[in-house]
Amino acid sequence: MKRRTLIKGALTGISSLYLSKLYSKGLFLADGMQGIAPGPFQSSWDSLTQYQVPDWFRDAKFGLWAHWSPQCQPERGDWYARGMYQEGSDQYKYHCEKYGHPSKFGFKDVINEWKADKWDPEELVSLYKKAGAKYFVALANHHDNFDLFPSKYQSWNSTRIGPKKDLIGGWAKAAKNNGLPFGVSVHAAHAWSWYETAQRSDKSGPLTGVPYDGKMTAADGAGKWWNGYDPQELYAQNHPLSLDSENNGMIHKQWNWGNGVTPPSKAYCEKFYNRMITLIDKYEPDLMYFDDTALPLWPASDVGLRVAAHLYNSSIKKHGKLRAVINGKILDEQQRKCMVWDIERGQSNQIEPLPWQTDTCIGGWHYDRRLYDNNKYKSAKTVVHTLADVVSKNGNLLLNIPVRGDGSIDDKERAVVEDVAAWMAVNSEAIYGTRPWTTFGEGPAMETAAPLSAQGFNEGKGKPFVADDIRFTTKGKTLYAILLGWPENGKTLVKSLGDKSKVTTVSLLGGPGRLSFEQSASGLSVHLPEQQPCKDAFVLKIEGAIV
Structure with missing residues (x-):
């Protein structure tokens, strides 16, 4: 469909709903407003x-x-x-x-x-x-x-x-x-409401009452480096302050406009x-x-x-x-x-029927040198455990690695990335292309999982994962049991695999081959090798008639 130009003056008083319908048909306005690409989706x-x-x-x-x-x-x-x-x-x-x-x-x-x-x-x-x-x-x-x-x-x-x-x-x-x-x-x-703090001025000290630069306009740029640019195009503060704008936390309550x-x-x-x-x-x-x-x-x-x-x-x-x-x-x-x-910065506490995503960061969203200086980054272990937990529930993990102002990442961030790479080199089979099992996992951490708050923010609020915490993924007829720790006694018990399931083979990704196991009403008991194939989490590949 060819887009047609509508004369701006002819649209005075037309409702936003009608305009939305015009946009959805690929039309656009003479003042530069661009239209929606034609196709099956409309703006509703x-x-x-x-x-x-x-x-x-x-x-x-x-x-x-x-x-x-x-x-x-x-x-x-x-x-x-x-x-x-x-x-x-x-x-x-x-x-x-x-x-x-x-x-x-x-x-x-x-x-x-x-x-x-x-x-x-x-x-x-x-x-x-x-x-x-x-x-x-x-x-x-x-x-x-x-x-x-x-x-x-x-x-x-x-x-x-x-x-x-x-x-x-x-x-x-x-x-x-x-x-x-x-x-x-x-x-x-x-930016409209977020930048409202730029409209303020100090309430004490030698510059009391002197406005910050949030209300500056192009006229203020004469002789400055930004001459020819309008700060209002950036700050968008040519409007009255929102209700209780002086309350720095109010922005969160007003996030949904x-x-x-x-x-x-x-x-x-x-x-x-x-x-x-x-x-x-x-x-x-x-x-x-x-x-x-x-x-x-x-x-x-x-x-x-x-x-x-x-x-x-x-x-x-x-x-x-x-x-x-x-x-x-x-x-x-x-x-x-x-x-x-x-x-x-959080996870669902159940298998979600539709795919979803966790987004989190090994530090702060924007780079903070203090986290580097004080060794406050998430470890690769935490990243791997989060990944296993999220994937077991039908989710993806999007992980931010904070970038410094100069465009580089620091050596401690790079070490975390490289450790995650080492784990994935051994165990990615249990991650990519998988789907949830009938249950996402088992273990003590499930009992202390924190509920979601607003857009998330429940990560790190429960007990840390231990060797008894297991997360499951599947690919075809194969079940993967991701152990979030290495058992001290050389054996692990997968309680979710009682004698109703008929397991035929068990192996450890990166390990020496097939492992010996026993199956009973209490679960699947697997004997692990002495040598750990990697760090942080360990994957059993289980095959048979799994129910």
Whole structure:
């Protein structure tokens, strides 16, 4: 279908619902608003329920993520571009000491300091492939509203300011060279309210009442490095503060665009939409991760629905079938049929009927030097145990390796990645292409599993896994029992395999061959070899009439 241009003036007073229908038919507006690619998906939840998770994602199980943006430049942790405007906070104090007061040196100026001069995407993605990643995801923008790709809809992007490079283009090329599906994560829908701290000023001290730079405009740039750029295009703060904006925790209650948040303007929403269509059309991602409740700007706008329909239809046009994946958080029953449910820093406590994903990190989301200095990274053991637990419940694990401001990863992060690679070299058969068994596992950790909170956040709240904790996966008629520790007495008992199952052979991945075993009503007792084939977790390959 050819797209037709509609005269903007003729649309005055037309409802957003009608406009949405026009978009879904591939029409677009004369003022630059782009339309939805033609295809079976339209911009409604009912239409999106046609979605089926592609096999590549179901089989992949493990992805690695570069959650990297200018907020990594200070190396002071996550949400820096918000925290630096919170008077008295750690990031505010650090910012004042390192850069100066936020009325004089704002986050826009931090962006200008970011050069990414040691960034080698080919080397990093190659390393991640060796570690067993079956897809790679790169951050396309964060709540700081800075795009890491060229766009005529956002002047504040990495090809014009900071690194002066197309970072998403570099990541996409490296992923393609390594044969990995490529994903992008998008977080910028929330800049509207997230940046409200930049409208503040100090309440005490010598600069009391002097506004931070969040309300600056292009007119303030005369003679400055940013002359010709409008800070409002970045900060988007030409609006009244949301209810209880001075409460730093209120942003979490307003994440779903309710509870007193100042509604985003139509211009803000449409600009976000155009940026997303540019991102999809230019890089053709296999996966889009949205850091939102359901979809971006929902329910304040239908922008997220239109983006989803465009991605799905574009994917069908390119591949002849739907290959694209969307990750969204806090989904209701209908929404889980429209995309892949993502749980942040947490896991489900049951086998989910539909594929899902855990996203987590070995440190903070944005690089924090203190975690390196104090040896606070997750160990490879924790990563492997999380992977086994998630996969046993029909999920995937997306793991972020924090990237330093200069574009490199540190030696301790690299060691974790290499240890995961060593484990996967022995045991990946029990991960890739598997499906859940009738039960996801057994062992004492199941009794202390913590419930999910909001978008997740239950990881690490139960008892640590021990040798009696086992997670199961299947492939065809083969059952894999992943032991999350090595039994001290040289034997393990798989209680879920009582005498109703007729086991014929048991072997240990990476081990010497078939193992001796006994089966009774109490379970399958397996004699393990003296030599451990790897570290952290150990996989029994079990065959026979398994029930």
